[in-house]
Amino acid sequence: MRKKLFPQLWMYFVAITFLLMVVVLSVFVCLLFIVNHFKLLAPERENHLFPFYFIIFLSLVIGAVLSIFVGKRILQPIGNLRQAMNKVAKGDFTLQLGEEQQVEDVAELYHDFNVMVNELNSIETLRNDFVSTVSHEFKTPLATIKGYVQLLQNNSLAEEERQSYLERMLEGTQQLTHLTDNILKLSKLENQGIGLDFQSFRLDEQIREVILFLQPKWEQLDLTLDLTLPRTNYYGNEEFLYQVWLNLMDNAIKYSQKNSSIRVQLINETQGQLIIISDEGIGMTEKVADRIFDKFYQSDTSRKTSGNGLGLALAKQIIELHHGTIKVNxxxxxxxSFKLFLPNDLENS
Structure with a gap:
């Protein structure tokens, strides 16, 4: 059964049209009665056409008043909606219409419009975040793969080393394959609240994989790694947490001084897992540390080409989706020193 569109608008239009006809008809009947009773249109009377002109003038006034009323109640809200839709068509997704309208259907129409604009704004944000995050997150795996390609050009490499490098390059390409889907899911989580898929995996082995993956970078700076990674099974999203360790370790290496050290600790606590990643790099001020997890924030403009300020924001969001915390000293x-805490009770939450 076809649903009636805007019933109240039709009621207003019909009622106003009917009222217009009744008022005009009543005025004409009254005026005709007066004219006939007093014989005002008799040719022998002076100004005998005045009542006729008066009737025309009165009809125009009544029609103008009712037209203004119809315009303000029905036509003006539709005109406002048309102008707003033109602005949205040009890319303005922040526009909102006031929903406090006297006509209920107009209020519902404005409400649906506001919902539509919010959804379009969410989609636009999703698209922008996806493009920006992909451009940032792809750099680390690509740089690592490039490093192994350069190492493979050494003809004196042993076959075992060559196979090892090829395996790590394969891991990097697989990581790139999963990265796009993961970032898209993460953006949807932020904008639409979709849940994560959790599973049990070896957390210590995952961190070792990340460190091994970044080996060309930390070897180039002659960094010393102090690792404390006891066997740890954890229930969480394995693919997303991989991005956390990748971002944090990549930053620790990037901002470290040559011949310095990086310390990675995994501590099994009763309520969860504490992960500490410390470096001896350039550090940051308290003001920078307060904003380091904000999207697109970059404190060091000289390093702008190495990222766009999304890595730590992404890491924080992933940790929070695991009901954990991340802090920096x-x-x-x-x-x-970055300290992360991941609770153990996600399987039952």
Whole structure:
């Protein structure tokens, strides 16, 4: 059964049209009665056409008043909606219409319009975040793969080393394959609230894989790695958490001084897992540390080409989706220490 569109608008239009006809008819009947009773249109009377002109003038006034009323109640809201839709068509997704309208159907129409604009804004944000995040997150795996390709050009490599490098390159390409889907899911989580898929995996082995994957970078700086990674099974999203360790370790290497050290600790606590990643790099001020997890925030403009300020924001969001926390302690010139806590009870939550 076809649903009636805007019933109240039709009621207003019909009622106003009917009222217009009744009022005009009543005025004409009254005027004709007066004219006939007093014989005002008799040719022998002076100004005998005045009542006729008066009837025309009165009809025009009544029609104008009712037209203005119809315009303000029905036509003007539709005109406002048309103008708003033109702005949305040009890319303005922040526009909102006031929903406090006297006609209920107009209020519902404005409400549906606002919902539509919010959805379009969410989709636009999703698209922008996806493009920006992909451009940032692809750089680390691509740089690592490039490093192994350069190592493979050494003809003196042993076959065992060559196979090892090829396997790590394969892992990097697989990581790139999964990365696009993961970032898209993460953006949807932020904008639409879709849930994560959790499973049990070896957390210590995952962190080792990331460190091994970044080996060309930390070997180039002659960094010393101090690892404390006891066997740890964890229930969470394996693919997303991989991005956390990749971002944090990549930052620790990037901002470290040559011949310095990086310390990675995995501590099994009663309520969850504590992960600490510390470096001896350039550090940051308290002001920078307060904003380091904000999207697109970059404190060091000289390093702008190495990222767009999304890595740590992405890491924080993933940790929070695991109901965990991430904090940073840093001293300029001495290094930074990132502390993450992941609770153990996700399987029952």
């Amino acid at each position: 840093s001293i300029p010139g001495q290094g930074s």
